[in-house]
Amino acid sequence: MSMTDEPGLARSPGVTYQNLLDGDSRDVPAVLRLEHPRYLGSEDIDVGRYTSRAWHDQEVSHVWRKVWQYACRTDEIPELGDYLVYEIVRDSYIVMRTETGIKAYVNACLHRGRRLKDHDGRCSEIRCAFHGFAWTLDGDLHDIPGRWDFPHVDDAEFSLPEARVDEWAGFVFINPDPDAEPLADFLGEIVDQFAVWDLEKRYKQAHVAKVINANWKVTQEAFCEAYHVNATHPQIMAYLGDTNSQVDIWDNFARVITPSGTPSPLLEWEPTPDEMMRSMLDVRHDQEPPAALDDEADMRQVAAAGARQRWRKIAGDDWVDRMSDAELMDSIDYTVFPNFHPWGAFNRIVYRFRPNGDDHRSAIMECIFLAPYRGEKPPPCEVHWLTEDETFTDAPELGMLGKVFNQDLFNMAKVQLGLETTRKPGITLGNYQEAKVRWLHHKLGQWVDRGREAAVTFNAADAGNGSGDSSTAGTG
Ligand code: FES
Numbered sequence: 001m002s003m004t005d006e007p008g009l010a011r012s013p014g015v016t017y018q019n020l021l022d023g024d025s026r027d028v029p030a031v032l033r034l035e036h037p038r039y040l041g042s043e044d045i046d047v048g049r050y051t052s053r054a055w056h057d058q059e060v061s062h063v064w065r066k067v068w069q070y071a072c073r074t075d076e077i078p079e080l081g082d083y084l085v086y087e088i089v090r091d092s093y094i095v096m097r098t099e100t101g102i103k104a105y106v107n108a109c110l111h112r113g114r115r116l117k118d119h120d121g122r123c124s125e126i127r128c129a130f131h132g133f134a135w136t137l138d139g140d141l142h143d144i145p146g147r148w149d150f151p152h153v154d155d156a157e158f159s160l161p162e163a164r165v166d167e168w169a170g171f172v173f174i175n176p177d178p179d180a181e182p183l184a185d186f187l188g189e190i191v192d193q194f195a196v197w198d199l200e201k202r203y204k205q206a207h208v209a210k211v212i213n214a215n216w217k218v219t220q221e222a223f224c225e226a227y228h229v230n231a232t233h234p235q236i237m238a239y240l241g242d243t244n245s246q247v248d249i250w251d252n253f254a255r256v257i258t259p260s261g262t263p264s265p266l267l268e269w270e271p272t273p274d275e276m277m278r279s280m281l282d283v284r285h286d287q288e289p290p291a292a293l294d295d296e297a298d299m300r301q302v303a304a305a306g307a308r309q310r311w312r313k314i315a316g317d318d319w320v321d322r323m324s325d326a327e328l329m330d331s332i333d334y335t336v337f338p339n340f341h342p343w344g345a346f347n348r349i350v351y352r353f354r355p356n357g358d359d360h361r362s363a364i365m366e367c368i369f370l371a372p373y374r375g376e377k378p379p380p381c382e383v384h385w386l387t388e389d390e391t392f393t394d395a396p397e398l399g400m401l402g403k404v405f406n407q408d409l410f411n412m413a414k415v416q417l418g419l420e421t422t423r424k425p426g427i428t429l430g431n432y433q434e435a436k437v438r439w440l441h442h443k444l445g446q447w448v449d450r451g452r453e454a455a456v457t458f459n460a461a462d463a464g465n466g467s468g469d470s471s472t473a474g475t476g
């Protein structure tokens, strides 16, 4: 689809992302040449989606219990019996490497319900700490202490219940819904779009997690558009084409591509290439940038050449020479519904946002770096949990990103506070630049409506037994 002035498809005046790609020093991969704008309406989004407990409960029933969700990387559980505890709202799963592949057991004992695993680890059987019921790694019951007292337990019916598991690009996904479509169907075209970047051949270089005092969507949406850059991160406007961003919406995934090495169209002055370079490298007042740039320099090519030089030793000639300028420097921020953000190309970022336990007013934000390597794959790093008092600059592994995240962090809890007190029933979104935020809500609405309809059908079929379904309460 080409650029158009139709509502919802009109872009910021000035250079487009596709124009910038024309100046690349390499051929850019076809995936960056795709354009898929989609107008999903201009209506306000109900504030209750961030503040209402009833809405949260709908998300639990109709989204978190039904959707494919990223649990971990395959190399985080490399050996037989390795497991990781994945938690989502009220649910907990043991994601485990078994003889027959990776499985995800519901983390609850079938005797009297104790959570089976409290932490990540490795085991040779799954034994409950309360009375000692035990299961094999494949989930079959294999021991009940004092077996004589349980003649009514049928071993065949005492296997651990499982969620579905599948993998893509080194990511392990789970789905609690036995009737869900296959992962590959759910992911759709994104699989082909990422083929050129092969995230499987990366190792987990950094993993930082923090509890944020805001609904998970407030937290996630702070990373779904570049429109906030002018007010939240003004220091990067000299080299970031915030409002030049290209927004593309497919079905279960969407992306915002924000170009680097080009100034914000919102600036009322024009930075020179040298000023862009200093800003990009975060050069202090008493430091010199690596080389003074003349006014004719093509900043995107210069910066990409610098990135190639830095990564050559780490990633190897083949890899570095193949990468276009765009892949080395732009923010290619994909989101897979509902909460998983693998960035395309070279930018190592993967984000995940989820509710903090069952609290709809706090969230867990995670930033993972998946880095290329040469030779033997380095082991994945541990999660670095920041405490309540720490900010992202307490995670030096994030580099300059820590400072930028802190600027985002400064808004999040205040957005939640504002949403709790506002008298306006809905939030208002820009048609183009904030289309990924709208897409998230569009998808959420679809999933919740579908789940509610299924519950109504189920209850109608089951009428007369008095088992009402509470899931119809709520705001939309
Ligand atoms: S609750 Fe697990 S063995 Fe009793």
Ligand SMILES: [Fe+2]
Residues within 6 Å of the ligand: 222, 223, 228, 232, 233, 404, 408
């Ligand atoms: Fe930001």
